[in-house]
Amino acid sequence: MELSHRTLSRSGHYRDLSLSDLSPALSLGLFRQMLRLRRTEEALLAEYHPAEEMRCPIHFCIGQEAVPAALSTLVRTDDFLFSHHRSHGYYFAKGAPLRELFAEIYGRETGANGGRAGSQDISHSDSHFYSGAILSGAVSIAVGAAFGFKFKKSPQVAISGFGEGATDEGAFWEAMNYSGKQKLPILFVIENNRYATFSDQLKRQADDNITERVRPFGVRATKIFGNDCALAHRTLRSAIERLRSGDGPELVEAYTYRWNSHVGPEDDGANNYRGPEEMAFWKDNCPIVLLEERLREAGLLSDAEKARMESEIAAEIAANFKFAKESPFPKAADWRAMNYEDRSPMADRLLGTAARGAFDHDQAEAKLGPY
Numbered sequence: 001m002e003l004s005h006r007t008l009s010r011s012g013h014y015r016d017l018s019l020s021d022l023s024p025a026l027s028l029g030l031f032r033q034m035l036r037l038r039r040t041e042e043a044l045l046a047e048y049h050p051a052e053e054m055r056c057p058i059h060f061c062i063g064q065e066a067v068p069a070a071l072s073t074l075v076r077t078d079d080f081l082f083s084h085h086r087s088h089g090y091y092f093a094k095g096a097p098l099r100e101l102f103a104e105i106y107g108r109e110t111g112a113n114g115g116r117a118g119s120q121d122i123s124h125s126d127s128h129f130y131s132g133a134i135l136s137g138a139v140s141i142a143v144g145a146a147f148g149f150k151f152k153k154s155p156q157v158a159i160s161g162f163g164e165g166a167t168d169e170g171a172f173w174e175a176m177n178y179s180g181k182q183k184l185p186i187l188f189v190i191e192n193n194r195y196a197t198f199s200d201q202l203k204r205q206a207d208d209n210i211t212e213r214v215r216p217f218g219v220r221a222t223k224i225f226g227n228d229c230a231l232a233h234r235t236l237r238s239a240i241e242r243l244r245s246g247d248g249p250e251l252v253e254a255y256t257y258r259w260n261s262h263v264g265p266e267d268d269g270a271n272n273y274r275g276p277e278e279m280a281f282w283k284d285n286c287p288i289v290l291l292e293e294r295l296r297e298a299g300l301l302s303d304a305e306k307a308r309m310e311s312e313i314a315a316e317i318a319a320n321f322k323f324a325k326e327s328p329f330p331k332a333a334d335w336r337a338m339n340y341e342d343r344s345p346m347a348d349r350l351l352g353t354a355a356r357g358a359f360d361h362d363q364a365e366a367k368l369g370p371y
């Protein structure tokens with residue numbers, strides 16, 4: 001049966017997850033990583049309202065833990081990972097410090113970007129992790145990084161993670177063209193969760209056959225059921241191995257699903273863009289449950305072991321909240337120092353108005369002229 005969102009939501013409980021080629025330690029490690037990401041996102045989601053202390057939009061990734069968990073065991077420190085707006089799973093996959101993610105979304109000075117970027121534009125340059133809210137924008141930047149690695153004959157790879165919505169953009173297809181032609185060491189990871197905001201992929205594209213469409217550009221492409229963490233690990237591992245041997249580029253399309261609204265913790269069901277059967281299929285095929293079933297069958301996970309993981313994760317999350325909430329806010333005076341470009345006085349003047357709390361687009365334009 002052809003893998004697509006239409007066929008998947010009619011296909012019942014998934015039984016093909018296999019641990020045959022994974023060690024017990026790796027299988028448990030993948031499980032722990034998914035659980036850690038899920039609990040982190042659940043905790044942030046629960047704290048968002050009514051506290052209103054996270055003053056930035058957050059695109060939660062609950063339900064989409066398998067790909068980040070698999071990637072977390074495969075990327076090396078000196079690889080570069082570029083993410084889109086739904087950034088937490090990729091930040092986590094790159095091993096960037098979670099307490100700096102918490103502090104960032106609480107707007108604190110100790111955050112990954114001093115509290116100024118928030119969730120969807122967070123980066124952590126020491127971890128070689130970058131995200132960005134411009135759909136497909138970071139894809140082009142990842143291609144540039146991969147070109148640099150090839151040029152320097154470095155064994156590093158670039159990983160570019162995004163949703164199927166990014167493939168609506170021209171920049172994505174330019175990335176296919178250039179990386180295929182130049183045989184760049186880049187892995188494109190698409191988490192296809194069917195929707196871009198509220199729009200079904202088939203309302204935006206003539207067919208849901210991204211893997212077929214990228215192959216003529218010279219991009220090796222595989223599509224998988226993205227809630228099978230063992231399969232995700234196996235597929236991404238082979239792709240990354242081929243990239244390191246200079247045989248790039250690669251694209252992996254993982255079919256998965258977000259359980260929450262497009263953005264924020266509010267329910268966006270009132271928009272009637274998806275039905276209850278579809279959600280029921282994806283909750284029944286939760287990536288954590290699918291792996292847990294096999295681990296328990298294989299005698300690798302007991303109630304006691306799971307409880308131990310849960311309490312370690314809960315302690316880590318509590319410490320991250322404490323760190324974030326006890327950290328200072330950035331000082332308004334720092335706004336001016338944030339302009340990296342000495343030759344753009346207009347930006348300095350605009351930042352000056354923002355620092356005084358007076359920024360207003362129309363007023364600024366009236367005072368400063370068009371910019």
Ligand SMILES: Cc1ncc(C[n+]2csc(CCOP(=O)(O)OP(=O)(O)O)c2C)c(N)n1
Pocket residue numbers: 059085086133134135136162163164165166167193195196197262
């Ligand atoms: C260039 C550009 N156009 C539009 C948007 C608004 N926008 C933000 S998220 C989004 C949908 C993204 O869908 P997808 O890429 O599938 O990722 P998902 O949110 O499903 O994880 C859109 C259209 C944007 N951020 N950038």
Ligand SMILES: [Mg+2]
Pocket residue numbers: 163164165191192193194195196197
């Ligand atoms: Mg999507």
